[in-house]
Amino acid sequence: MEKRNMSLEKVKMPEQDPDVRNKNFDEVALGYTPEMAMEEAQRCLHCKNKPCVGGCPVNVPIPEFIEKVAAGDFEAAYQVITRENALPAICGRVCPQEDQCEGRCVRGIKGEPVGIGRMERFVADYHMAKGDTTVPEIEKNGIKVAVIGCGPSGITCAGELARKGYDVTVFEALHKPGGVLSYGIPEFRLPKALVAKEIENVEKLGVDIETNVIVGKSITIDDLMSDGYKAVFIGSGAGLPKFLNIPGENLLGVYSANEFLTRVNLMKAFKFPETPTPVKIGKKVAVVGAGNVAMDAARTAKRLGAEEVYIVYRRSEEECPARLEEVHHAKEEGIIFKFLNNPCKILGDENGYVTGMEVVKQELGEPDASGRRRPIPIEGSNYVMDVDSVIISVGTSPNPLLRTTTPGLDTQKWGGIIVDEATMETSKEYVYAGGDAVTGAATVILAMGAGKTAAAAIDEKLKAQN
Numbered sequence: 001m002e003k004r005n006m007s008l009e010k011v012k013m014p015e016q017d018p019d020v021r022n023k024n025f026d027e028v029a030l031g032y033t034p035e036m037a038m039e040e041a042q043r044c045l046h047c048k049n050k051p052c053v054g055g056c057p058v059n060v061p062i063p064e065f066i067e068k069v070a071a072g073d074f075e076a077a078y079q080v081i082t083r084e085n086a087l088p089a090i091c092g093r094v095c096p097q098e099d100q101c102e103g104r105c106v107r108g109i110k111g112e113p114v115g116i117g118r119m120e121r122f123v124a125d126y127h128m129a130k131g132d133t134t135v136p137e138i139e140k141n142g143i144k145v146a147v148i149g150c151g152p153s154g155i156t157c158a159g160e161l162a163r164k165g166y167d168v169t170v171f172e173a174l175h176k177p178g179g180v181l182s183y184g185i186p187e188f189r190l191p192k193a194l195v196a197k198e199i200e201n202v203e204k205l206g207v208d209i210e211t212n213v214i215v216g217k218s219i220t221i222d223d224l225m226s227d228g229y230k231a232v233f234i235g236s237g238a239g240l241p242k243f244l245n246i247p248g249e250n251l252l253g254v255y256s257a258n259e260f261l262t263r264v265n266l267m268k269a270f271k272f273p274e275t276p277t278p279v280k281i282g283k284k285v286a287v288v289g290a291g292n293v294a295m296d297a298a299r300t301a302k303r304l305g306a307e308e309v310y311i312v313y314r315r316s317e318e319e320c321p322a323r324l325e326e327v328h329h330a331k332e333e334g335i336i337f338k339f340l341n342n343p344c345k346i347l348g349d350e351n352g353y354v355t356g357m358e359v360v361k362q363e364l365g366e367p368d369a370s371g372r373r374r375p376i377p378i379e380g381s382n383y384v385m386d387v388d389s390v391i392i393s394v395g396t397s398p399n400p401l402l403r404t405t406t407p408g409l410d411t412q413k414w415g416g417i418i419v420d421e422a423t424m425e426t427s428k429e430y431v432y433a434g435g436d437a438v439t440g441a442a443t444v445i446l447a448m449g450a451g452k453t454a455a456a457a458i459d460e461k462l463k464a465q466n
Contacts, residue, residue, distance in 0.1 A: 004042055004043075004045075007043065007111075008110065008112060009112050010113075010115040011032065011036045011118075013030075014032075015028055015030060022333040022334060025186070025187040025188050025270060025303055027187075027191055028189065028329060031121060032119070032121075032122040034072065036122075037074075037118075038070055038072055040115045040119055041067075044063060044067075044070070044114050046066075052105050052114075054104060055100040056101045057445045057448065058452055060080075060081055060120075061084065065119075066114070066116070066119060074123055074126045075126075077123045078123050078124065081120060085120075085448070087198045088120050088121075088123065088124035089121060089124035089125060089128060089194050089197070089198055090152075090195065090444065091120060091445055092117050092118070092119075092122070092123075094190055094443075094444050095444065095445045096443055096445075097116055097117040098323065098325075100445065102115075128197055135204045135205070136163070138163060138206065139165050140165050141166060142167065143167065143462055144166070144167045144169070144228050144230060145167070145168050145230060145232070145458060146170075146171065146232045147168060147170040147171070147233045147235060148221075148233065148236050149173070149179055149234065149235040149435075149437070150177035150179055150199070151178065151179020151180050151235055151436075151447065152179065152181065152448045153434045153436075153447035154236075154435070155170070156447075156448040156451030156452055156455070157434070157451035158207045158451075159205055159207065160452055160455030160456070161455045161458065161459065163205060164455070164459050169208045169209075170207060170208070172209060173212070173214045173236075175211050176266060177199050177209050177211060178192075178196075178199060179237055182266055183258075183261065184262070184265065185296065186264070186265055186299065188303070215401075215402065216404070220405050221431060222407070225430070231430045231461070232432070233434070233451070233454050233455075234402060234417060234426070234431065234432065235437060235451060236398065236437045237398070238398045238399075238436035238437065239398075241256030241258045242392075242395045242397060243394070244288065244343060244392060244394060246345055246346065247345045248345055248354075251348040251354050252354065253348075253353055254354060254390045255390070257287070257289070257391050257393035258293075260279065260300070260301075260391050263277050263278075264300050280389070281304055281305075281388065282306070282354075282389050283306060284306065284308045284309075284386060284388050285298070285308070285310070285388065285390075285391065286343075286390050286391070287301070288312050288313075288390065288392050288394060289313065289392070290320040290322055290327075290339075291393065293393045294311060294322065294391075298330055299329070299333055299335065301389075302333055302334065309335050309336065310385065311330065311336070311338065312343060312359060313338070313339050313340075313341070314342035315364065315372060316340055317337070338385075340361060340362045342375060343359050344358050344359065346358075347384065353388075354389055355386075355387075356384045357385045357387050357390055358382055358384050359383060359384075359385060360381055360382045361378045362377055363376050364376070395440070397415045397441075398436065402417075403417070406428065406431075408428040409428050409431065410427035414440070416437070417433040419434070422453075423453070423454070423461075424438075424450055424453050424454035434450025434453065
């Protein structure tokens, strides 16, 4: 009988020391060793009904890959995962497993769930280190499909269609592929060399990626259809930042989290002047918001040399939307949390530079439409925080460019593209969409799930015609 590990706790993930890592951009989590992965794999009970698989948006056969890990057959485990998930090294690092596969794990009822994400990361890293570049034999069908955006949903859709024999071209607006994986998530959580490697694996399937193409400006969706593309998938993300609409937001030293992280992650501003893009933050930084992006921005500011970094959030810690792991890491690294505080004004000097931020203390009232308790300002509680820069991280929405240049494409009032959720087809026939362009800012794995659903629907529709 297979050996079981009945420990109530996951095998601990080795990490850089907080006081060392908050000064560098190297990855925080160092990854499992083969022995650690095998030990963790033995915690799996191999439940008959596999609740973990039901929690995975791309349906990875989790117990099957864990069984291979427990036996030490890591290459076989990789083959099992990649039947359903083209980006395992990325998902193993940035998926909110606690809300998905691990959230359904039976071991989590008493103790910690099985470390599914940690093992997925280990298996993907093991495969990459081996440098195996086997490419499956693909029979081409000569049908052209266009994908707009080279983020998680676009890459997944492109890879799935390429495996089915389609000639896929991905049009990416930026000069580097990867979307939010390249510009949004910091190096210390997701190394960019690893993102490039995962994208290279998709290119090996025959996917052509064209960068610096802004669909809606350089070319339109109708142009693509006229050029012989039989279907189009829109995976253009949600890169348009939201602001607070308070006085002082146009002062120098106020960034959207998107711009700040793009400067650092994509343009490598942390290497300035070796690289041409600077980023100026000063000694004291306030990050407004408490989602994962806010944590990324705060932890990045700390690494850029800020002495004091504050997370300013209008609700309490209980309502904080970021992953628990991200909050824990931020606290370990010395980020200061100011819960139940809401900015009402950003202050500046005569030269237009930020000198401070006026905030008003809050108390929580009844739940609002989001189900979280609504913050209510406490009269007369205003005070000024002494800060040199402010990073606004209160969400993003889809860029309006595609919806304003594509006749017949229906969208929500807030900008999300309306789709049939079963197929991801939009109101415009042969045009599909998925990921943040549809849902607004969400997770990498949900975007991948949408790309996968769309690829299957595109294949079904185009096959029915031929």
